[in-house]
Amino acid sequence: MTTSQTVPALGDDPFGSEILTDPYEFHARLREAAPVVHLPRYDLLAMGRYAEVRATLSDWETFVSSRGVGLSDFGREKPWRPPSLLLEADPPDHTVVRTAMNGVISPRNVRKLRAEFAAAADELADTLVARGRFDAVTDLAEIFPVRVFGDAVGLPAQGRENLLPYGALAFNAFGPRNQLLTDALAKAAPVQEWILAHCQRDELTPDGLGAEVWAAADRGEITHEQAPLLVRSLLTAGLDTTVYGLGNTLYALARHPEQWAALHADPKLAKFAFDEALRWEAPIQTFFRTAAADAVVAGIPIPKDTKVVLFLGSANRDSRHWGDDAETFDVRRSAGGHVAFGMGIHQCVGQPIARLEAEVVLGAFASRAARLELDGEPVPKLNNTLKGWASIPVRVTAA
Amino acid sequence: MKSTHEESEIDLLVADRRVAADGVVALTLRHPAGEELPAWEPGAHVDLILTEDLTRQYSLCGDPADRSSWQIAVLQESDGRGGSAYVHDKLNPGTTVRVRGPRNHFPLEPADRYLFIAGGIGITPLLPMLEAATAAGAEWQLVYGGRTAASMAFVADLRAAHGDDRVVLRPQDEHGLLDLEALLGAPAGDTLVYCCGPGPLLDAVEERCSSWPSGALHTERFTPKEQGEPVLSGAFEVELAQSGLTLTVPPDRSILEVVEDAGVQVLSSCQEGTCGTCETAVLGGQVDHRDSLLTDEEKAANDTMFVCVSRAACPKLVLDL
Structure with missing residues (x-):
């Protein structure tokens, strides 16, 4: 690649366990080095500053998604699965499908979910706060979305244990073929089979979001061949991200007792706490784009066909945008504009559902627990794309 | 960028x-x-x-x-x-x-064959493309629709330069809407389609082209949705019912910015009216909806709005903030 001479290089492996465990020191060096940095290990260009990451996400014409949003270039390599019609597509194909999906996840449809989500949140909070000590990941973050989102999509209760391993596989597959991906692929076959089967109309309840996708196909908004792939998008993108997001929020709050105190005093802050936690510790740390034409970013030429990796978690802590306290977790901050959900035409279509889940479940715990504290060392969970925790032991004090 | x-x-x-x-x-x-x-x-x-x-x-x-x-x-x-x-x-x-x-967001890519579709003033970016396609020796056809023949610009120039075979004029008052099914019903592998015109035409063409090879269709459209001028050109007031504040929103600022500056937290994300995060309940007043989310029916209900882009269509809005 010709640009490697003109941009600074960083020799780190951003998909090595060290940086996947704690990426922030690397992010700071990445932002400091230049707006665009060469990563010779993968012969990639990388961006870690807010302005360039946001602009690149928004410029779908130059930086396309149809060649894959991971390290692999679909122009050169066969994808490991049929590409996503949403995530791994460009207009005009993407526009048709996204429009149909916006209809499925419309503000009106999401509003209908609130009562059921809130009832499940209250029930879970009653149980866990009464218990006093629990694991914020395995007892809460991994339980709540699988239950309420699984119900919203219309999945049977049986077999939902396949959802998180499938998500872990999909998100590992955006990275290099390292041990994480090899391990995930080794366990993949039965999981993939279950997911594929449950994208079919017969397996879904008639009143859920999955059935809505099939109804959109009946109306001709999408084809019947596209419908199962879109249900697959719901199942892939809708679970792990929310699980990690909730876990990261509880971690942030447990590490910052004064922030939990503010939330307990005013549980309406729950939605802001979640948003700030997404900014502070983005569940999806990286996404890739491919330059469809020669481009220039911040004066640096990016040749056609170059893969570019965008560090979302780094952009969300760039002091150029967020100010000197960018590293500080503060639920009263205005975190609006963070790129944890992406930006532009590919911005997370399920965003309102994730926000609703987080708002009701955090609100339910905040109103019941005066204190939330760590009750042991949290254990990180490594993934090539996702940043989060396998375990966060906590204890709560009932109000 | x-x-x-x-x-x-x-x-x-x-x-x-x-x-x-x-x-x-x-x-x-x-x-x-x-x-x-x-x-x-x-x-x-x-x-x-x-x-x-x-x-x-x-x-x-x-x-x-x-x-x-x-x-x-x-x-x-x-x-x-x-x-x-x-x-x-x-x-x-x-x-x-x-x-x-x-x-240039709408560059002409090399091809042996082009189909150009223009709606009304959407003819403008296509004019130099016709010259370029001719110079490159490509085969092409232009299908140009408009309300009436008299409303369609450059018609005489086009016919004089390229003749009636290549330039198909379809004023709506004589021919009705463009017959997109006939034009685009069967995907043609070697043809690139370039379309510019009003939103509904672009939507219809995109839909017809969904069965075409990826990359065949090129359209000129600005995202997010182009909005016209606001209903009110001047300032208006917003009353925040929960906070008990009344704030003035000048023409060059959004409700979101003014409310946040007053110390009231509002959740927002895309800040361009597409993601829906800043949805706010409307308790009084008429909204000038400028988002890309609500249906016409939902807009008419006037009970919710996206404060990052939407504004007031009356001197004072009352919001549940």
């Missing part, structure tokens, strides 16, 4: 102005000192910076080889308060206008 080259910003002289069709004026712009203008390719557009808060994009529709002048054509929009009214009322020969660009 979109900076494939350095953008210039220059004051240009309106050297000529002629009526190109009912409600359409064509302007010729030149450098006041006769200097050469920046190079451009078919499909490019420029920003006309009309006033401090009125910037509009227009496609260049002249000859790219002519570095001494640029041509644009502007349709007078019916509501009569926006950029087109300014161009029609104020940009007479001898006046100057600040121009930024050019920029």
Whole structure:
């Protein structure tokens, strides 16, 4: 690649366990080095500053998604699965499908979910706060979305244990073929089979979001061949991200007792706490784009066909945008504009559902627990794309 | 960003102005000192910076080889308060206008065969493409629709230059809507489709082309959805029922910005009316909806709004904040 001479290089492996465990020191060096940095290990260009990451996400014409949003270039390599019609597509194909999906996840449809989500949140909070000590990941973050989102999509209760391993596989597959991906692929076959089967109309309840996708196909908004792939998008993108997001929020709050105190005093802050936690510790740390034409970013030429990796978690802590306290977790901050959900035409279509889940479940715990504290060392969970925790032991004090 | 080259910003002289069709004026712009203008390719557009808060994009529709002048054509929009009214009322020969660009989001890619589809003033970016396709020896056809024959700009020039075989004119009052099924029903592997026109035409063409090979269709559309001028050109008030504050929103700021500056937290994300995060319940007043989310029915209900882009259609809104 010709640009490697003109941009600074960083020799780190951003998909090595060290940086996947704690990426922030690397992010700071990445932002400091230049707006665009060469990563010779993968012969990639990388961006870690807010302005360039946001602009690149928004410029779908130059930086396309149809060649894959991971390290692999679909122009050169066969994808490991049929590409996503949403995530791994460009207009005009993407526009048709996204429009149909916006209809499925419309503000009106999401509003209908609130009562059921809130009832499940209250029930879970009653149980866990009464218990006093629990694991914020395995007892809460991994339980709540699988239950309420699984119900919203219309999945049977049986077999939902396949959802998180499938998500872990999909998100590992955006990275290099390292041990994480090899391990995930080794366990993949039965999981993939279950997911594929449950994208079919017969397996879904008639009143859920999955059935809505099939109804959109009946109306001709999408084809019947596209419908199962879109249900697959719901199942892939809708679970792990929310699980990690909730876990990261509880971690942030447990590490910052004064922030939990503010939330307990005013549980309406729950939605802001979640948003700030997404900014502070983005569940999806990286996404890739491919330059469809020669481009220039911040004066640096990016040749056609170059893969570019965008560090979302780094952009969300760039002091150029967020100010000197960018590293500080503060639920009263205005975190609006963070790129944890992406930006532009590919911005997370399920965003309102994730926000609703987080708002009701955090609100339910905040109103019941005066204190939330760590009750042991949290254990990180490594993934090539996702940043989060396998375990966060906590204890709560009932109000 | 979109900076494939350095953008210039220059004051240009309106050297000529002629009526190109009912409600359409064509302007010729030149450098006041006769200097050469920046190079451009078919499909490019420029920003006309009309006033401090009125910037509009227009496609260049002249000859790219002519570095001494640029041509644009502007349709007078019916509501009569926006950029087109300014161009029609104020940009007479001898006046100057600040121009930024050019920029190209709609480049013509090489192909053996093209189908060009124009709706109304959407003909403008296609004009230089026709010349380029001819020069490259490609086969092409233009299907050009408009409300009436008299409303369609450059018709005589097109027929004279390219003949009736290649230029198919379809005024709506004589032929009805364009027969897209006949044009696009069967995907043609070697053909690139270039379409520019009103939103509903683009939507319909995109839908028909969903069975075409990926990359066959090229459209000129600005995202997010282009919005017209706000209902109110001046300031308005918002009363925040929960916080007990009444704030003034000036024309150049969003409700979201003003409310956040007053210390009231509001959740937001895309800040361009597409993601839905800043949805806020409306307790009183009429909303000027400017988002890309609500259906017409939901807009009419007037009980919710997206405060990052939507504004007031009355002197005072009451919000549940």
